[in-house]
Amino acid sequence: MNFITKCYYLxxxxxxxxxxxxxxxxxxxxxxxxxxxxxxxxxxxATGAKYGYHLIWFLLILIPVxxxxxxxxVRLGAVTKRGHAExxxxxxxxxxxxxxxxxxxxxxxLTLVTEFIGMTAAMRIFGVPEWLTVLAVCLLMGxxxxxxxxxxxxxxxxxxxxxxxxxxxxxxxxHPPIGQIxxxxxxxxxxxxxxxxxxxxxxxxxxxxxxxxxxxFQQSSVVDKGMRExxxxxxxxxxxxxxIITVVVAVFIVVLTGTILHGVDIDDAAQASVLVxxxxxxxxxxxxxxxxxxxxxxxxxxxxxxxxxxxxxxxxAHSLNTKIKxxxxxYVSYFFTLVSAGLVVLIPGAPLVLITLFVQVVAVTLLPAxxxxxxxxxxxxxxxxxxCNTRTQNVIGGVIIGTIIVLSTCYGISALxxxxxx
Amino acid sequence: MSIAHAVRSLFAGNLEKIRDIxxxxxxxxxxxxxxxxxxxxxxxxxxxxxxxxxxxxxxxxLSR
Numbered sequence: 001m002n003f004i005t006k007c008y009y010l011x012x013x014x015x016x017x018x019x020x021x022x023x024x025x026x027x028x029x030x031x032x033x034x035x036x037x038x039x040x041x042x043x044x045x046a047t048g049a050k051y052g053y054h055l056i057w058f059l060l061i062l063i064p065v066x067x068x069x070x071x072x073x074v075r076l077g078a079v080t081k082r083g084h085a086e087x088x089x090x091x092x093x094x095x096x097x098x099x100x101x102x103x104x105x106x107x108x109x110l111t112l113v114t115e116f117i118g119m120t121a122a123m124r125i126f127g128v129p130e131w132l133t134v135l136a137v138c139l140l141m142g143x144x145x146x147x148x149x150x151x152x153x154x155x156x157x158x159x160x161x162x163x164x165x166x167x168x169x170x171x172x173x174x175h176p177p178i179g180q181i182x183x184x185x186x187x188x189x190x191x192x193x194x195x196x197x198x199x200x201x202x203x204x205x206x207x208x209x210x211x212x213x214x215x216x217f218q219q220s221s222v223v224d225k226g227m228r229e230x231x232x233x234x235x236x237x238x239x240x241x242x243x244i245i246t247v248v249v250a251v252f253i254v255v256l257t258g259t260i261l262h263g264v265d266i267d268d269a270a271q272a273s274v275l276v277x278x279x280x281x282x283x284x285x286x287x288x289x290x291x292x293x294x295x296x297x298x299x300x301x302x303x304x305x306x307x308x309x310x311x312x313x314x315x316x317a318h319s320l321n322t323k324i325k326x327x328x329x330x331y332v333s334y335f336f337t338l339v340s341a342g343l344v345v346l347i348p349g350a351p352l353v354l355i356t357l358f359v360q361v362v363a364v365t366l367l368p369a370x371x372x373x374x375x376x377x378x379x380x381x382x383x384x385x386x387x388c389n390t391r392t393q394n395v396i397g398g399v400i401i402g403t404i405i406v407l408s409t410c411y412g413i414s415a416l417x418x419x420x421x422x
Numbered sequence: 423m424s425i426a427h428a429v430r431s432l433f434a435g436n437l438e439k440i441r442d443i444x445x446x447x448x449x450x451x452x453x454x455x456x457x458x459x460x461x462x463x464x465x466x467x468x469x470x471x472x473x474x475x476x477x478x479x480x481x482x483x484l485s486r
C-alpha cells in the first residue's frame with residue numbers, strides 16, 4: 001500500500017510538472033521550429049543532396065549554438081517585460097533603436113515574401129494555383145490572430161509545429177542506411193576538403209539557424225505570454241526542446257535528400273520534392289507538405305515579430321490578447337505586412353530569386369547588431385539583477401556570437417560576390 | 423474632411439509621435455563604458471563596410 005501511495009504521489013508530481021510545462025511551453029518551441037522555414041528547408045535539402053550524410057555532425061553542433069543565443073532572449077523578456085526593440089531603444093538610444101526597428105521591418109517583410117514563395121511552390125506541386133494559396137494563407141493567419149488570445153494562437157502554431165515533424169516518417173520511407181548515416185555523419189569530416197563551396201554550405205546552415213527575427217520574436221512572445229522570472233527555468237527547457245526538435249527535423253531532411261538525391265544539384269526545396277516524388281511519391285508529397293508547413297510557420301512568426309516591435313515603440317496596444325478595436329494599429333500593420341508580401345509573389349515576372357538573395361544579405365546587417373545588443377543588454381546588472389550573464393555565459397555567448405558574426409558576414413559577402421568563394 | 427486633409431493629419435500625427443519617441447530615448451540608459459563604446463564603434467564601421475559593398479554590387483549590377 002505504501003508503495004502504491006508513493007507511486008500515486010510521484011505520478012501526481014510528474015503530471016503537475018508536465019501540465020505546468022505545457023502551460024508555459026510555446027515561445028521556445030515555436031520560434032525554433034519556425035526557424036525551419038522555407039529557406040531553411042531549401043538549405044537542408046541542398047546540403048543533403050550535395051554532401052549526403054557527411055554534415056550531420058555540423059547540424060548537431062548547432063543545437064547548443066541556437067539554445068545559448070535564444071535563451072538570452074527568454075531571460076531578457078521575462079525580467080524586463082519588454083520586447084527586444086524597446087530594450088534597444090531604451091538601452092542604446094534612438095539611433096540604434098530606429099536602425100534595428102527599420103532593418104527588422106525590411107528583413108521580416110523580405111523573409112515573409114520568401115515564405116510565400118516556398119508555400120506557393122509547394123502547393124503548385126499539388127496543382128493549387130498561387131493566388132489560391134496566398135488567399136488561403138492570409139485567411140488562415142487572419143483567423144489565428146483575430147479569433148482568440150495569445151494562448152489560442154500559440155496552441156494552433158504548436159499544431160503546425162507538430163506537422164513540421166512530417167520529414168521524419170518521410171525519411172524512413174526511403175529506407176536510409178542507418179549504418180552509413182552513423183559512419184558518415186557522426187564523426188566531423190569535410191567531404192571534398194574544406195573548399196569555398198563547403199564553406200558556403202556551412203555558412204548557409206549557420207545563417208538559417210540563427211535569424212534576426214528569432215531574437216525579437218521570442219522575447220516579445222515571452223512578454224505577451226506573461227512569463228515571469230520564476231518561469232525562466234521552464235523557458236530554458238522549452239528552448240532546449242525546440243532547439244533539439246528543429247535540428248532533428250533538419251537531420252531527417254538531410255537524410256531524405258542525402259539518400260535519394262545525393263549528387264544532384266538542388267535549387268530549391270520544391271524542386272527537391274518533385275525529384276523525390278519520382279522515387280517515392282509519398283516521401284515527395286510529405287516533403288512538399290512539410291515545405292508548405294515550414295513556410296506557413298515562418299510567416300506566422302515573422303509577421304507577428306514586426307507588429308510586436310512596432311507596437312512596443314509607438315506605444316500601441318500590441319498584444320494578441322487585445323481585440324481589433326483595442327489595438328487597431330497592431331492588427332493593421334500585421335495584415336498590411338502579410339497581404340503586401342503575399343501580393344509580391346503574384347506579380348508576373350517578380351524578381352523572386354533576387355528577393356531571396358537580398359534577404360540573406362539584409363539579414364546579415366541586422367544579425368550582428370542584434371547579437372551585440374543582446375550581449376550588452378544581458379550584462380546590464382542594474383536591470384537584469386541576478387539574471388545578468390555570468391562570466392561563463394559571456395565567454396560561451398561571446399564565442400558563439402563572434403563566430404556567427406564572422407561566418408554570417410562571409411555568407412552575405414559570398415551571396416553578393418559568389419566568385420570570391422568559388 | 424477631405425482625403426488630403428486626413429492624410430496630412432495622419433502624417434503630422436505620426437511625425438509628432440516619432441519626435442516624442444526620439445525625445446523619450448534621447449539619452450541611452452546603459453552607461454557607455456569603454457567596451458560598450460568600442461563594440462558600438464566596431465558595429466558602425468562594420469555596417470558602413472557592408473552597406474558600401476551592397477551599394478557597390480547594386481551599381482555594378484545596374485551598369486551591366
